[in-house]
Amino acid sequence: MPNTYYSIITGTGKYVPSKAVKNEDFLNAQFYSKAGERLTKSNEKIIHKFQEITEIAERRYIEDEYVTSDMAFFASEEALKSAKLDKENLDYIIVAHNFGDVLKDNPKSDMVPSLASRVKHKLQIENPDCIAYDLPFGCPGLVQGLIQGDYYIKSGDAKSILVVGAETLSRISDPHDIDSMIYSDGAGAIILQSQESNVPVGIITHKSRTDTLNEAMLLRMDRSYNPDFKDDTLFMKMNGRKLYEYALNTVPALVKATIDRAGLDIRDIKKVLIHQANAKMDDAIIHRVFKLYDMQEDPRKIMPITIGELGNNSVATVPILLDMLLRGEIEKHQIHAGDHVLFASVGAGMNVNAIIYRFP
Template sequence: MNARKTLRQAEPVRYSRLLAVAAERGTETVTNDDVAGPIDSSDEWIRQRTGIVTRRRATADVDVLDLAEAASRKALDAAGLVGADIDAVILSTITYFHQTPSAAAVLADRLGATPAAAYDISAACAGYAYGIGQADALVRSGAARNVLVIGAEKLSDIIDPTDRSISFLLGDGAGAAVVGPSDAPGIGPTVWGSDGSKSQAIRQTHSLQELAADGTLGMPTLRQDGQTVFKWASFQMAPIAAKAMAEAGVEPDDIQVFVPHQANMRIIDQMVKQLKLPESVVVARDIADSGNTSAASIPLATERLLSEGSARPGDLALQIGFGAGLVYAAQVVVLP
């Protein structure tokens, strides 16, 4: 009887890092005055409550895959790679309206990345940080060498102009990052989780099944319980970010850049205060000009800081995403 052969496993890699981050924004600038009328509001009220001055939205002929493709091509170029160099594509979005096939598989084909593994993530505003955590694990386990992570949203497709709870906040865009092997630690442990008991705090108005049964309902749109989300994000997410720093073996004084999900300027300010970040820390405030772009907000904000020179390659950045689910994920990364 032949002895059972020992299985061969992939050779692990000790470290991973971000090789590049890139972004694609909607080309239309939508002001507060443009959205204030239908919700009986004003530019002043929106600025005071959210910190948003404008939001960027895509034109009608551009869909979420177009945004994702544009950001991905920029990220590949910045990393000195082509599609064929990518072993896995992870796309986070809530605005791709096909249950199957996945947006990631279509995107991989557009980029020339076939036969890369490809799958979508539904983690809303935490989706990009979820994807970075998974890419880190794939690279270090030896399951993939280079992983493309994208957060992409065309939220203007699912807004109700008369909704005062969330629609006026939302913008369109995509951010992409390439994760690959490294000689030194470049991505700290991911601290992530969920709280489904608050699943209705950010929700869609009705399901596709309900729409099929009653065509008068129209396309589902988003709603949120603002106070519930504000309190949760402002006071429960700072401890998650602090845990991500602790898991990475760093302290607030070591952090040079803070990139939270761009949900609301008041939430950002509250998190900075609770984390006791030094005044020298560069804080992403992309929401002022881009609005809330859900899964795209962290890479969009990161790319902006790097392109404007506010952040530099090699800086230690604390990033945290949080949103519908409710879900969250945070990690410390070395900027590319």
């Protein structure tokens, strides 16, 4: 029986900005409601409640001189080095993001040329057969990039693919919106390569879904909550309550369907690398997954969390988490050969996806 080609992760890299912003840095912020009214509750109480729910104590903001494609480039260099791969042998560069390059003092999306083309340029790749393109898919963009890469490899179209997730949320968040404390910046990169095997390994299976009938605008762009804001700049806005409900109603079922499709049980999954959106939400999602299998377990046994120190940097959360795990930078969590790991994400669109990956 001939061997099958599988998509194997051979290298990872990350860029975590050096600028740490702590919760107390928001004590002098002026927060407003959706109705444009100044919040009367003290910032101390607002911040305390915020940290209690999200577990975010600090987040990272991009340095003034950099933009998203810079962070993507830094993470990509690290991933190529990790994989010991010649950059000229890349067949595809897929960069997941949602806002392009956003300058510090000019919060407008710049996507021409594509960030993938910019990353290829910064890497100084000459090979014209290395195809570079962007993937705007909300927070699940990095996971979707891995899914697309898997299709290329399984079809025989590619042998080596660079998938990057990079985002600069600090520059598109409304400083007068409490939700601005959730967001952060960063980049993570993953090298996928083709490997022959007579047993399933690497990306085993995956599943995605998009809901737009009633959910498309749960994350959207809109003006500042402050009615006296200086201009009509558009910022990212989130219907947090509805988004939380959507995630709990869709992600657990999709995760179970993905595990079932792989012929596995939740007990076979050693780690869950889920989008670091909100610690309370992530805990609730995995609790519900366990419940679908008639189990009561502590999610933190299989779900490492980085949001407390790094915040929510959208498409960058999953690859940064993976890189930290593989480099032994997360206490009490390791990945071993033969482990089945679940990648999952939910975000703007609304989109949900998941991958079952078996480490060789």
